[in-house]
Amino acid sequence: MLKMRVILIVILPGCLLFSLTSGGFLVVNNPQRADLIVVLAGETHRRPHRGVEWLSQGYAPRMLLDVPAMDLVYGQNEVDLAQRYIRQLPQSQSVAVCPVFGLSTKAEAQDVARCLQSSGAHSVLVVTSDYHTRRALSIFQHELPQYTIYVASTGDPGQFNPSWWKGRQWSKTNFDEWIRLAWWEAVESRR
16 A cells, blocks of 8 residues: 555656646757748748748748648648738748648658758758647657758647647647657657
8 A cells, every 4th residue: 555655656746747847848949040941831820921021031042832742722732722812922032832642741751851852951940739749849859850940830729729728729739740740759750
């Protein structure tokens, strides 16, 4: 019985501490000046805008916008929509589309490697959702070891907050991202 109490006294606070800090652990926001900004596909209502902000602030002279090559939105190819979006930007000459074919962040990193081949870049600032930054940084460092990788986050208060226990969607996002991070670290990164 004494052993059980000791275990509970050690394990329960450890679990509580992990739970309270797990959301914050997922977020890495370390924007640094780089040769190129890469905005990861997804959350098109937030990520591209944030990438353009970093570009405007001089964090890099050029930007790549990852766009799913095969996806359609209301019958229109996403690459075509992205190119129209880029044309209306004041920085349009500094922004290009990187078509991505993969369905995972690892596959997206491999597609980005193809887009970077002739860029002359040595450092990349990856822009993605706040909860996705730790895993994206780890994946890009693993898949593109020839580049220095930095990461900048963009938040969506409806999707995630480090205080994940205060909202249903935040809890789901935290749980889902932890599953993906654990799978990446335990399995995928070793392949």
